[in-house]
Amino acid sequence: MSDYWIPADDLGLRDRVAIIAGGGAAGDGIGNGRASAILLARAGARVLVADREVTLAERTAEMIAAHGGTAAAHAADVTDGESCQAMVETALDRFGRVDFLVNNVGISSRRSVVDEEQAEFQRVMRINVEGMFLAAKHAIPAMRETAGGGAIVNIASIAALRPRGATAYSASKGAVIALTRAMAVDHGLDGIRVNCIAPGPVYTPMVIRGGMHPEARERRRRASVMGREGSGWDVGNAVRFLLSDHARYITGHTLVVDGGTTLIGPARHYR
Numbered sequence: 001m002s003d004y005w006i007p008a009d010d011l012g013l014r015d016r017v018a019i020i021a022g023g024g025a026a027g028d029g030i031g032n033g034r035a036s037a038i039l040l041a042r043a044g045a046r047v048l049v050a051d052r053e054v055t056l057a058e059r060t061a062e063m064i065a066a067h068g069g070t071a072a073a074h075a076a077d078v079t080d081g082e083s084c085q086a087m088v089e090t091a092l093d094r095f096g097r098v099d100f101l102v103n104n105v106g107i108s109s110r111r112s113v114v115d116e117e118q119a120e121f122q123r124v125m126r127i128n129v130e131g132m133f134l135a136a137k138h139a140i141p142a143m144r145e146t147a148g149g150g151a152i153v154n155i156a157s158i159a160a161l162r163p164r165g166a167t168a169y170s171a172s173k174g175a176v177i178a179l180t181r182a183m184a185v186d187h188g189l190d191g192i193r194v195n196c197i198a199p200g201p202v203y204t205p206m207v208i209r210g211g212m213h214p215e216a217r218e219r220r221r222r223a224s225v226m227g228r229e230g231s232g233w234d235v236g237n238a239v240r241f242l243l244s245d246h247a248r249y250i251t252g253h254t255l256v257v258d259g260g261t262t263l264i265g266p267a268r269h270y271r
């Protein structure tokens with residue numbers, strides 16, 4: 001069969017190794033990172049679940065093990081280069097190679113440029129952008145050396161494409177898209193594809209923790225042309241597709257996962 005034949009039921013992920021930065025989630029909630037980790041493991045990948053709060057990563061690893069998958073939990077802070085290096089070394093020690101990185105860490109902020117404190121702007125950029133830069137900086141050499149290539153997915157947001165204010169967050173996610181495209185150019189010849197996902201309104205522990213009112217949740221649901229909110233699983237499925245062999249000719253792309261929210265006019269939710 002030709003090189004173009006990739007069986008529909010084989011994503012090409014079996015025994016490959018993924019690092020999920022920000023792969024924890026509060027309680028038993030399904031965040032974008034946790035869903036990605038579980039879905040990759042279900043397809044046979046071995047997963048290092050890294051999180052600043054290791055107990056959250058441990059819960060994800062337990063959920064994977066409960067279904068017969070292979071995962072390890074690891075404490076890492078992606079804003080610290082040495083911690084990112086240790087995260088990659090742990091993946092190599094545990095599993096012998098690194099094929100994939102999912103950069104899921106992100107925090108939100110809602111203020112305007114006038115109201116936002118400079119220190120808070122810097123904190124958001126540091127966690128949301130510099131964290132992805134540092135994780136990739138340390139993962140890419142390991143991918144080249146141990147797997148001869150690989151793939152990265154960075155989690156952006158539709159806030160980069162259709163901002164509703166929230167200056168620091170929107171700016172950080174715009175930077176994630178530009179970072180993704182630049183990395184795709186730099187590392188295409190290394191056999192490393194780099195894509196990002198722009199989730200829309202998905203109801204995850206991050207949103208719950210942010211204290212979303214029921215009315216705001218209802219507005220988010222109605223903002224989708226499908227009249228429904230998404231979940232971490234919707235983002236996880238997109239991550240798994242972009243890392244799989246089925247996406248082998250896709251790089252530098254921003255995949256919008258928003259139930260059509262960006263197709264219709266913006267609404268300010270925060271004032």
Ligand SMILES: NC(=O)c1ccc[n+]([C@@H]2O[C@H](COP(=O)([O-])OP(=O)(O)OC[C@H]3O[C@@H](n4cnc5c(N)ncnc54)[C@H](O)[C@@H]3O)[C@@H](O)[C@H]2O)c1
Pocket residue numbers: 021022023024025026030031032033034050051052053056076077078079104105106107108127131155156157158198199200201202203204205206207232
């Ligand atoms: N939920 C939504 O509606 C939505 C929409 C668009 C984009 N996103 C993006 O999705 C991503 C997160 O989604 P989620 O639902 O998995 O969130 P989450 O909060 O459930 O998971 C993020 C994890 O990152 C960890 N983390 C935070 N700072 C860290 C650091 N410095 N180093 C290591 N780990 C750190 C947290 O402990 C947490 O477990 C973010 O990038 C967010 O901007 C979410």
